[in-house]
Amino acid sequence: MSLPAAAQQVLNLLQQSPSFEGRNRALLQLGNQLPSFASERRNEQDLVHGCDSQVWLRCAQQGTALHFSASSDARLIRGLLACLLLRANGLTAAELAHVDWPDWLTQLGLKQQLSPSRANGLNAVVQRVLALSRAT
Amino acid sequence: MSLPAAAQQVLNLLQQSPSFEGRNRALLQLGNQLPSFASERRNEQDLVHGCDSQVWLRCAQQGTALHFSASSDARLIRGLLACLLLRANGLTAAELAHVDWPDWLTQLGLKQQLSPSRANGLNAVVQRVLALSRAT
Amino acid sequence: MWHNDFPALAALAARGITYLDSAATAQKPAALLLALQTYLSQGVANVHRAGYRLADEVTTAFEACRDEVATFIGAAQRDEIVFTRSATEAFNLLAYALEPQIQAGDELLLSPLEHHANLLPWQQLAARRSATLVWLPITASGHIDMTAASKLFNPRTKLLAVTQLSNVLGTVQPVRELCALAEQHGALSVVDGAQGIVHGTVDVRALGCDFYVFSAHKLYGPDGLGVLYGRHSLLSQLPPWQFGGEMVQQVSRASASFQAAPLRFEAGTPPISAVLALRASLAYLRALDRSAVAAHEAALLQHLKDGLDQRAGVRRLGDSDAALVSFVVDAVHHADLAQLLDEQGIAVRSGQHCAHPLMATLGVAGSTRVSLSLYSQDADLERFFTALDNALALLQEEPTP
Amino acid sequence: MWHNDFPALAALAARGITYLDSAATAQKPAALLLALQTYLSQGVANVHRAGYRLADEVTTAFEACRDEVATFIGAAQRDEIVFTRSATEAFNLLAYALEPQIQAGDELLLSPLEHHANLLPWQQLAARRSATLVWLPITASGHIDMTAASKLFNPRTKLLAVTQLSNVLGTVQPVRELCALAEQHGALSVVDGAQGIVHGTVDVRALGCDFYVFSAHKLYGPDGLGVLYGRHSLLSQLPPWQFGGEMVQQVSRASASFQAAPLRFEAGTPPISAVLALRASLAYLRALDRSAVAAHEAALLQHLKDGLDQRAGVRRLGDSDAALVSFVVDAVHHADLAQLLDEQGIAVRSGQHCAHPLMATLGVAGSTRVSLSLYSQDADLERFFTALDNALALLQEEPTP
Ligand SMILES: Cc1ncc(COP(=O)(O)O)c(C=O)c1O
């Protein structure tokens, strides 16, 4: 399964900037690009539990392709969300089920962030992505 | 404070027989000499709690001197009780308060038996002896 | 053979102590000591909702133990495993959390073999809810009488609580059959695996029980840690019992919402190092040839039974199937025997073994219990028998008149 | 200076980790590791009603810890000390055991500073008994407002539950004055000493509290162990809460009678090795010059406060008196800050610190908490500040449009 173009871009970006500053500045930029949820769309049912920041996630279907939108009140978390979404968006539910998320985050140098015990809740977000995709 | 004669005797007896067999045979003999409680006198209020065997203890006064009687359904425990009583009987409440029980049991080679956590309850018996003597 | 894996045994041997009380608590394998030492010397952290990598590592290791316990007992899901302070706490959790389900007139079915831990919480629950304890009769050999048992189930039966292996008689109980009966009658089943899990492979799904409880310290693990297994569909419905940090979702001044099971039952800082230590013990056990262990323990048990049966006046209680034997001696008080065995360095249990009703049922004031483990050896039993003979020689002597 | 006594610090340093989360759990002194290793490698035994010398020795050591805890906190009697799984369990024990004394309409007085452990058990109790939680106001500095507090006591006040030292703000509370008010009004007083005991000498009689609670793991002791102190006249009257072995006197099929306190509250096998480990930690602490420790911690705290106050956008929450500081940064999310600090090896707490109502009161979603201990050093704070500056440089940058 080849990478979506957007995912390839984020991969290049993060691999080019392995330093603490570079990586995090890149993440912050990625987060800024995330379309921000209008506050009236931040409803309870889109809230992902288990995150230390508030994370909203919703899913829309275009044909068989799924499109996720997400936001958070924390900027770095938004960057992490962007990394997930750029990898997920445009895939079908079947394709999504086969994404190797730990591998993806390892490639980005962000593997640690996916641990189930992390307060950032990234693991919870991935679970929600999969649950939403199964529900479509 | 000099030892009562009966206590001196039991001390001699146990010190003469330091072996496992000798000491325990002596204890069993001492226990046999303990005047046995008639079963109707084995009432609840004389029962000493915290013993793995059933131990009864009562106290009588002759002038200022205290006389304890005790029994148990376990023979070796009876022997241990005898060791305590031979040391205690005939003393006044004031004298009793000054008896160094750990030292006495150490002299007899039975110090271990007095530990508060021992299921034999010897420590509980000593506490009851003191409580009864204070109550007179 | 395995006994070299348990450093305390050499230390005890050097002091002339023969440890035959593993049913009370087991000695610990070197692997456990190492795991504890490693954790405590490399950096501790509190678990769950980790904000930094040390906490993440510790939490991951902590949660890995949950997986390993689930595998060890054949649970269907990791979130069926709750960590408690002890088996005792697990029973109390159940008795309080199930309270709303028990109504006046309901019947709780218990065996007279139960350890106080699997008796008193139900006795108290019954008192609080005006429910009735109903007793499963046992046979002369110390087994629950299945014919009689099957007649005791009825529509009022709400709960069955039975031990898998009696801590006094060493008898293995027909738990699978009883749980099946409970299921047929719509009653919940609680199995006390405190002893059972130590001496056989456990598969909670094959047993068919709703809840299964054990203590780590008897399973060559650390003290201060128990495990409650609960069937997911039931456990996830139980209300929380203890309240505090980590088990909540939202808290306001007026109210609170709670995590899903198992976290909702693990209020506050859990016994983290004990959980990590249990993980090491389970890894140790998993690496053993468990059928070789079973054969070893069976041979020791036979040796023990035969030896006792050869001694005049000695009477075994029930007919042990595994790991431990209780006995009484005619005209000898168990407390006297305990004292003389102890003087000779034999560590065995004496008394009522936290099972007063069973002792009353058997009509004995107390007994002496010898219990075995995978690290026990024939030489331990030889030393025990020598000490027993010495003790009985004294205690069975005619009293000098 | 004392930091060489804590083996984990070198291991953490070697990994580039700076541990500033001691309020969550403290690293352990070498003395504790040694005590555990000794116990586990020399032979373990279960405690109480010992039939043999190994069990007697372990029980004696176990009970000696009770004496040492009593001395450590100035209790009048050793039997005022109950061992629990944690501070959390101690609060739950109290909230259940005091339940019969709480009637509909009674008031329980709490501060909004309370950790969930000293809030949720009372919230639940209030719900069960239709009692009311009444909240003590706090000042801007994060201290309970005594003028306001004194007006809240009234004849319906049945219980006061307050923390000695806030785990979020580091503020020391006027506990002695509050307990005196409680006594005047015939209310029971419960003090949460989980943080307080770590950073000052405690004398429960001088405090005048009825109950005092702490966790061993924050006091340089083992996890899996808490302590409940209860004034003898009160503790001895409380009904038991958990039921099982060791806490009983007599048990029949129908009923049971129980030991006196503290054993009646210690059902089942207790966390024996943790109790022995706590004993080692207390011995270690007793040997320290505690005024030197206090001076060291005070200097570190000042260093921390000054450093934070120098940074633009950083706002401390409350005005800490001891050991820990929480802060927020304008326009920076605490979760983002946590992540960047962690990446630089700084282990600090981030979030709501198990004190949701306090965060709501303060109007913040979360905060970053730096907490100190006797083994903390100025160099730890320097590393923290460097990391903080690096993180804020990124997070306070204007977002590229
Ligand atoms: C059969 C049985 N159940 C329950 C228990 C209670 O275990 P714990 O004291 O570890 O809670 C024991 C331990 O003696 C036991 O043997």
Ligand SMILES: Cc1ncc(COP(=O)(O)O)c(C=O)c1O
């Ligand atoms: C003030 C306070 N109270 C109670 C607790 C609860 O302690 P534990 O989790 O050890 O039960 C904590 C620990 O975070 C605390 O800081």
